[in-house]
Amino acid sequence: MFRRNLIHLRRYPSMTAILVGMPVVFLLLFVYVFGGTLGAGLPGAGGRAAYLAYVTPAIVIMAAASAAQGTAISVATDMTEGIIARFRTMAISPGSVLAGHVLASVVQGLLAMGTVLLVSIALGFRPDAAAMEWLALFGVLAFVALALTWLSVALGLVSDSIETASNLPxxxxxxxxxxxxxxxxxxxxxxxxxFAEYQPFTPIIETVRGLLASDAHAGTVALALGWCALITAAGYGWARSLMRRERTR
Structure with missing residues (x-):
């Protein structure tokens, strides 16, 4: 199932290009259109360069959310075009169908997030992260991608059309x-x-920002990982429940 979804990514590169390209467009838009003004309002030394460092973590997380949105569309496509009915006649675990979507989406999400980071560095962003912090950053981003993907799988399963699945996430x-x-x-x-201080994306973004700046706080990191674990568990449980309900129809 993982290989099947990777082949889909290769055969339909336009979807991957859109999911990767839109966060890059957002990065360029906010840095070069709004960066001068917004950067001047940052604490300490402001300006466009400071705003590039500030906004990059947010765009990186948006890239993961964008890839997860594509997963909801892929799952809804499978559910509405009959392939799941065919899988029911084969010796295939229903969980493996969902796992294939999730693993492929995590790969796609990491690709999108890595692209945003590379573009940001090309624009002048210079992270202060050491080797262990880069490794920790990779782990956090993979966990974020996993959490958002499982939630999006559930949203794709609950959708009654591909259009709905594209809008729900x-x-x-x-x-x-x-x-x-x-x-x-x-x-x-x-x-x-x-609301901003207590919603899940704030500690996640602050964790990414802290790791890139070599200034991560243990409490913020723990809160971000806790939110990721909660979202993963909720999305996984919801998706498995919806899949079991689909099997009994």
């Missing part, structure tokens, strides 16, 4: 805007600041 792309991804939470109104 949109909140995963919007949430980084409502956190500390693009501006510090201190600049937000009270109610929005409270």
């Amino acid at each position: 949109m909140f995963l792309i919007i949430l980084p805007f409502l956190g500390s991804g693009f501006v510090p939470t201190d600049s937000m109104p009270t109610a929005l600041r409270w």
